[in-house]
Amino acid sequence: MKDFNVGIIQLPATGDKEKNLKTMEEYISCAKNKGADVICLPEMWNCPYQNSYFTKFAEEDFGKTYKKMSEVARKNEVYLIGGSIPIKSGEKIYNRSYVFDKEGKEIYRYSKINLFDIEGYKESDTISGGKSLGVFETEYGIFGLAICFDLRFPELFQSFRNYGAEVIFVPSTFMKKTGEVHFHLLNRARAVDTQCYIVSPAIARDAKLSKNAYAHSLCVSPSGEIIADLGEEKNLAIVKLENEKVKREREKLPLEVSRKNRKL
Structure with a gap:
């Protein structure tokens, strides 16, 4: 991994798709001007997180x-x-994420595997789950990509580590009820589990269609330290991710050596 600056974007998902696209473009330009090399958007940033909007706002591939x-x-x-x-x-x-390189070419895609089906709400009423998981490589290193509810499944994140990931992106839309008790906990736990940076851009909270969003986009270090928390409102942050922090954490706590040596 090489040191690089990550841009974390926190936007509200309004009922006006054109407005969402315009805001996204403005914030990415701002993040670039502040020195970002890699930028990540939240889950369902162009579409309010509601089943009715998933159907209404869904687009064909490309x-x-x-x-x-x-x-x-x-x-x-x-x-x-x-x-x-x-x-x-x-x-x-x-519920799909696309990754583009600096020339605008798609280099990876991931469809959310674990759907947000809980008491009182089922994402699966409209969304179908993905079937594959992997990592993608850039000039800065190998990255993993999960989406929101995936945070609750540590075995997925261990797979990223096994594939060589040093940074894992987790675009999210946690609700206030679950976010207040679990969002920081899960992000920190997955960082400690994998000894990776965890970058989780989340939807901003507003007074309308995103009023139940927890927000609080996070960047967590490989040791579990919260480096950035973007609060509740529309926001962005630029954070330097350092190779040395990943390397030192894995040297201090050689978890993979223990995995190879253990006998059950």
């Missing part, structure tokens, strides 16, 4: 939002982890 993200990545010469957006594929809709 649609309008996809093209805008590709254009913005190319124009700003940054790697863009595009949070996630609702994507139609036949009769199904997926």
Whole structure:
């Protein structure tokens, strides 16, 4: 891994898709001007996190939002982890994230595996789960990519570590009820588990369609230290991620050596 600056974007998802696209473009330009090399958006940043909007806002693969993200990545010469957006594929809709390189070319995609099905709400009423998991490589290192509810499944994050990841991105939309008790806890736990940086951009809270969002986008160090917490409102942060911190944490606590040596 090479040292680089990550831009963390926290936006509210309004009921006006055009406005969401414009705000995204403005914030990415701002993050680039502040020195970001890699930028990550939240989960469902172009679409309010409600089943009815998933159906209403869903686009075909390579649609309008996809093209805008590709254009913005190319124009700003940054790697863009595009949070996630609702994507139609036949009769199904997926909660999907796309990754673009500095030329605006797609280099990776991930459809959320673990859907947010809890007491009182089921994401699976409209969204279908993805089936594959992996990592992607950039000039700065190997990165993992999960989405929101995936944070509750540590075995996924161990897979990222096994694949060589040193930074894991987790675009999210935690609700206030679950976020207040679990969002910081889960992000810190996954960082300590994997000895990776965890970068979790979240939807901002507003007084309208995003009023139940917990927000608090996070960047957590490989040792579990919270480096950045973006609060509740629309915001962005630029954080330097350092190779030495990953290296030293893994030297101090050689977890993989213990895994190889243990006998059960």
